[in-house]
Amino acid sequence: MMSTSHFYNSCLRRLLDDRRGNFGMMTAIMIPVLLGAAGLAIDYSNMALSKRELQEATDSAALAAATALANDKTDEAGAKSLAKNFVAGQMAQVLANNSIQGSIKDTTNVSVTTTANGTKSKIFKVNVNTSFNLPLSPLMRVFGKTTQTISAASTGENGQTDTQGALSMYLVLDRSGSMSFITDQKKTKPSKCDNYTQKSWPNPDNDLKSYCYTRKIEALQTAAAGLFTELNKADPEHELVRVGAVSYTDEEQAAKAINWGTADAASYVSALPYKPTGGTDASDALDTAYKALKSSTNGTDTETKEHESKNHDSFQRYIILMTDGEMTGDSSSWSQPIDKDVRDLCTAVKGDGITIFTIAFMAPQKGKDLLQACASSTTNYYAPDNMAKLVEDFGDIAAKATSSITRLTN
Template sequence: MTKTMERRSWLSRLLRDRRGNFGMMTALVFPVMLAAGGVAIDLTKMVMIKAELQDATDAAALAAASSLANDGKTVAQAKEIAMRFLKSQMTTGGSADAEGDQDEKDKNDYTSATVIDVKETVLTGDSKSFQVDVATSYTLEFNPFTRLLGQTSTKMNARSTAESGTAEKKHSISMFLVLDQSGSMSFITNEKDPDKNKKCQNHTSSNWYTANLPETSPCYISKIAALKTAVASLVTELNTADPEKKYVRTGAVSYNDKMLATVDLAWGTATALTYVNAIAKVPQGGTDSSGAFAQGLKKVKDPAEETIHKNKSGQVPSRFILFMTDGENTHYNGAANNTKSDEETKKSCQAARDAKIEVYAVAFMAPQRGQDLLKACATTGSNYFEATNMAALISAFKEIGSRTAATVARLTK
């Protein structure tokens, strides 16, 4: 056999030989597998630390804002409080404080990595507002496997802002109630009167036209009675926030197939509550919300409201309309019309939106068209409430009262 043939035979055997292939594949793939595993571990850790970092800046900003408004702390003291909160959050049991992370601990000096800025604004009178910004960063050292890809670490950032005001700077508001007292408000809810022996006229859509409707038991609570209870829950929230009647002004108007009597905005809630409680136990008439809503808009939009608030509390008021119905519009200016009132009411709702007047809308056991109108009028989706029973109505009014009377520091970003 010639040398050329021997070489060809040897090369052929080598090419056919599969021994050692697994070792070669392992040598090629194993580093990639290690790197992939390292990346998975570090990604999980990044997500956890990022969340902890955001929670820490949130807590620090809120703590500082609260101390400025409620405890009379100076700006320097508030910054110290914010730093303590941040360090406490990041060095107590979290992922950033896990065992084996000494290199990270050595490289993450929160004092130098954190910027705390406090903006203090002097308002009318003795009141002040504060804005606290907290920004920090954290350097995560990758594990040796991830470093096989050439990256040794990454920096994560977090930022939070909180606002607060001194006790003198309460949330000054003007609120007008626009309430339905059409005939359907006489109808019963599904709530029974606690007095089991009590009898009453249980009005429904099927017996509404029955003359001298007899009293029966059990006695169900009517929609109008439920509304009065709901308004009382709203009033309680506002009174709690403003016991001295220095920051809250309320008024009210009601409607059936036309706009009914109006009570002007006045300090506190007593005048508006008295008005609501005086509504007839058995309301009558169709439904036309256009005139009443336009009236409420006119009252809260009046420039004199701002002057009245400034003269007493030094505040520019936030302005609200609470719009409620249990039905759908059937009239316009006293005449039967199924569309005009909706059109005009929506125009007024848009005018309120343009004037930065916030509208809360409550549909109480209302049909679809009534719901659609109130959804269109509510300033945002969260300002719309759909109450299908008395308990839900009371809850909606209480929530609206709580929101509008809010005085505590709030996280804004």
């Protein structure tokens, strides 16, 4: 009789030796694994895409809010609302595609930190963090996982600063006898005054008695006033702009030292004589402006130290050289040596990195040639032939000089 143990051993050997049904058993075992792997591949791709889009949304929201604060477009509460709405708007399509209920604004947190940057400026730091639960595919539910939390955090920083666009400017203005001559601009009403012209100088022109015409010196004062107005608009607190002025005949006249704001230079220009006299020599006056603006290798020059006192990391230097004539000295004829002196000075000024704007106002050809050579570029040279154009050209110079004044840094 077969023993019980022998019977069981025999059955076990037959079972182990039987290969029928192995594939079915292996398939039954692997199906959950294969389904999980497929679900993982699908959901991993979806999670990576959602994470990237959410990160881009928070990055953009933080920067937009910080920029709005720096530009004085909103306050702290407005910046927080802006960031939340920005994230929600950017993620609207993603959330809709995944049938996510509720607003992502509810899970978006925004904080704003404001710190002082120097005496007048501020730095705004905006932190944005948010998250949402991304539904997973049904295949992942085999493992009991129905959602995955997607989160992102970003910091945007922007600031107001007065270190960009600061400038120092020196006006070098002709006040020789020809600046007493009239322009084509009539006064508003018929009136009598002394109208000087080149043919009548130094006496009034008796052929012009019905109207009083605007003199060149008056036109210059009007145009310069427009320049000062634009500089004041760009720097209302007088923390960015320094201006000085000097005038000349055949000799340099007393200068107004460069100072913060435009008030001193404006007073100087408005006080120029109603009837200028004398010849034309810009060399000494131009040299005065050059010395006032000239840089030093170790940063000890006056302008650098003045701007450093206002926490300006850098500043632009400008000279406006204006004449209505040619270089004659104390004579009535063009002087080649004086003309050359001015040209050489202009070369030195430009070599020091100072930008020169030149204005040849109703000037003869030799005066135009000189100022065209002195200008830092062809677009910095102006040759107005009437008062209206002179005012326009001074306005254009103001626009160019102040275009770099900005209070926004990234």
